[in-house]
Amino acid sequence: MEILSVKNLKKHYPQFDLKDVSFSLEQGYIMGFIGSNGAGKTTTLKSMLGMVHKDSGTVSMLGMDFAQHELEIKQHIGFMFGGVDYYAKTKIRTITDVVRRFYHEWDDSIYQKYMKRFALDDNKRPSELSSGMRIKYSLVLALSHRAKLLLLDEPTSGLDPVARDNLLELFQEFIEDGERSILFSTHITSDLEKCADYITYIERGCIIESRTKDDLLQAYRLVKGTSEQLAPLQARLIASKSHAYGFSGLIKTAELDPGDRLEIEEPTLEDIMIYYAKKEGLNE
Amino acid sequence: MEIVISNTSGDPIYQQIFEQISAQIIKGKLASDTCLPPIRTVAKELRISVITVKRAWEELEHAGLIYTMAGKGCFVTPLQPNALDEKRSQLASEKMAKDMDYYKTLGLSLDEIIAMLKKDYDS
Amino acid sequence: MNNLLYKELRLVIHPFYYLTSLFAALILIPYWVYFVALMYFLFIAIPNIFTNAKAQNDTGFSVLLPVKKSDVVKARVTSMAALEILQMAVAAIFVAISVAISPKGNVLIDANLAYLGCGLLLYGLFNLFFFPMYYKTGHKIGIPLMVGLTVFTIIGGIIEVLVVTVPAVAKVLDGNTPSALVSQIPVLAAGIALFAGLTWLAYRMAAKNFEAVDL
Known part of the structure; x- marks a missing residue:
């Protein structure tokens, strides 16, 4: 079952356009939402949640149209933009006491379980927590109201490698029962190489790819060769980088010719992003 | 497992x-x-x-x-044991077929390939 | 909605601001501009509560909750209106004390029922200007507050001037004798009705403005 579907989402800003953003996510999977800074990740997430007014397009979650069933959907999803950045001087206990009242399916035993597991002390205040702890606390809030879908904007940025690893482990645990899904945006693609099932890649407000991570990585190849090899190949490359002794470039696997005699490697997500950004002229 | x-x-x-x-x-x-x-x-x-x-x-x-x-x-x-053997040779030959294509593109002859396989198997 | 009001009480409004209602004690000063006693709430409580809410990213917190955007506005307007009513209730107590201990009256409007009615009208007008303007952004408080205070001051000033210069107005609004109650009870009633009506209108306009804001 599709737990999330975004169709033809458009939003116009004077400096930036979200152009026809469409993608969908099945129940039971993790989707990574990648793109450079300013590519439109946060705007997409905010438009999906009605925090930013979209110009057109439809969003549905848990099988319901978001615009028509906003409150019901919000009962069953969790979302966060960074960690807890509100009520920094208020005791977590008090914040929780407020939040729990809003959810029909709030479960105190789940709350206690995760607070304990993450070694979170609810006598502390958000200002006394590390950024990893703040993110964990907002996850605890989402888990405690039994969210079926998590929409997370940059949950891993600002975390040290150990904290990131812990978090990713938790994400995989979250989807293990096959009922729940996570969409999370990040520009740290190594996080996704590990656990993501699907990747949606946005650049300059356009979705460039949205498919399984395995397929995506198989669809591209990193090629390296000498300067003479570059000229005839150029038209087929997505983008290339020349250096004093040769070049490297990204190519669609389907465009490869066995006669090319190039050094061929499987790219990482980061490689794909770097070459697409180069194509879009983003890093010039 | x-x-x-x-x-x-x-x-x-x-x-x-x-x-x-x-x-x-x-x-x-x-x-x-x-x-x-x-x-x-x-x-x-x-x-x-x-x-x-x-x-x-x-x-x-x-x-x-x-x-x-x-x-x-x-x-x-x-x-059954014989079915297992069959699977084993099937899997091996599939894998070998893939590798063979690669060796051919490298321009190796059958004798060269056999010699190399022997050497690798013995080592 | 009740949950959002609970949120306002637990997280947004520091209990200290209930105490600003005690500025109504200034009503005990003889010969004074009594409307000023009601302005401390607008000088102290409103700006502090709103800037604190902004510093604590209350809007960021509220949009995460399963609530309508208009209810976020409703909860804030309701809780501020409740503080204004608290302020008026405390003022009423000091009006009663004032009448009992210094029945001589005032050059300007007396501390009486009509004063309470006019005070409610002034709060209603403040709300009508302040909330819709504030919720055009949801975070900028400076100009809305200045406009609200200006409206309060001008209308309050006009009432004072009329009480002093127009005997017919003074006859209705001034005085603190039991016989004055006859004309003042309707003024108080009108004040209550206008406060409710203007505040409701303020909420409707504010909610509409906030709906259009991209967060």
Whole structure:
């Protein structure tokens, strides 16, 4: 079952356009939402949640149209933009006491379980927590109201490698029962190489790819060769980088010719992003 | 069941899983009708995508090494010793066929390939 | 909605601001501009509560909750109106004390029922200007507050001037004798009705403005 579907989402800003953003996510999977800074990740997430007014397009979650069933959907999803950045001087206990009242399916035993597991002390205040702890606390809030879908904007940025690893482990645990899904945006693609099932890649407000991570990585190849090899190949490359002794470039696997005699490697997500950004002229 | 994933081997992860489990089945380390762990648990334990594990399981099923019982999971197919041998040569020849294409593009002759295989097998 | 009001009480409004209602004690000063006693709430409580809410990213917190955007506005307007009513209730107590201890009256409007009615009207007008302007952004408080205070001051000033210069107005609004109650009870009633009506209108306009804001 599709737990999330975004169709033809458009939003116009004077400096930036979200152009026809469409993608969908099945129940039971993790989707990574990648793109450079300013590519439109946060705007997409905010438009999906009605925090930013979209110009057109439809969003549905848990099988319901978001615009028509906003409150019901919000009962069953969790979302966060960074960690807890509100009520920094208020005791977590008090914040929780407020939040729990809003959810029909709030479960105190789940709350206690995760607070304990993450070694979170609810006598502390958000200002006394590390950024990893703040993110964990907002996850605890989402888990405690039994969210079926998590929409997370940059949950891993600002975390040290150990904290990131812990978090990713938790994400995989979250989807293990096959009922729940996570969409999370990040520009740290190594996080996704590990656990993501699907990747949606946005650049300059356009979705460039949205498919399984395995397929995506198989669809591209990193090629390296000498300067003479570059000229005839150029038209087929997505983008290339020349250096004093040769070049490297990204190519669609389907465009490869066995006669090319190039050094061929499987790219990482980061490689794909770097070459697409180069194509879009983003890093010039 | 043991699975060890290498991120530098160059083989896709689903392929590595497929090869390791098929070897364990053919060598009898995974007995007939053994229940394989759920796909999602394997993904979580190995810290890889659910879809990758699913793909490996599909390949195993396609090769006739495991079978699925709806709602119960996947089990090792009971195979007679001669059927096992057959699977073994089938898997090996499939893999070899792939490698052979590569050797051919490198322009190696059959004798050269055999000589190299012998050398590698003995070492 | 009740949950959002609970949120306002637990997280947004520091209990200290209930105490600003005690500025109504200034009503005990003889010969004074009594409307000023009601302005401390607008000088102290409103700006502090709103800037604190902004510093604590209350809007960021509220949009995460399963609530309508208009209810976020409703909860804030309701809780501020409740504080204004608290302020008026405390003022009423000091009006009663003032009448009992210094029945001589005032050059300007007396501390009486009509004063309370006019005070409610002034709060209603403040709300009508302040909330819709504030919720055009949801975070900028400076100009809305200045406009609200200006409206309060001008209308309050006009009432004072009329009480002093127009005998017919003074007859209705001024005085603190039991006989003055006859004309003042309707003024108080009108004040209550206008406060409720203007505040409701303020909420409707504010909610509409906030709906259009991209967060």
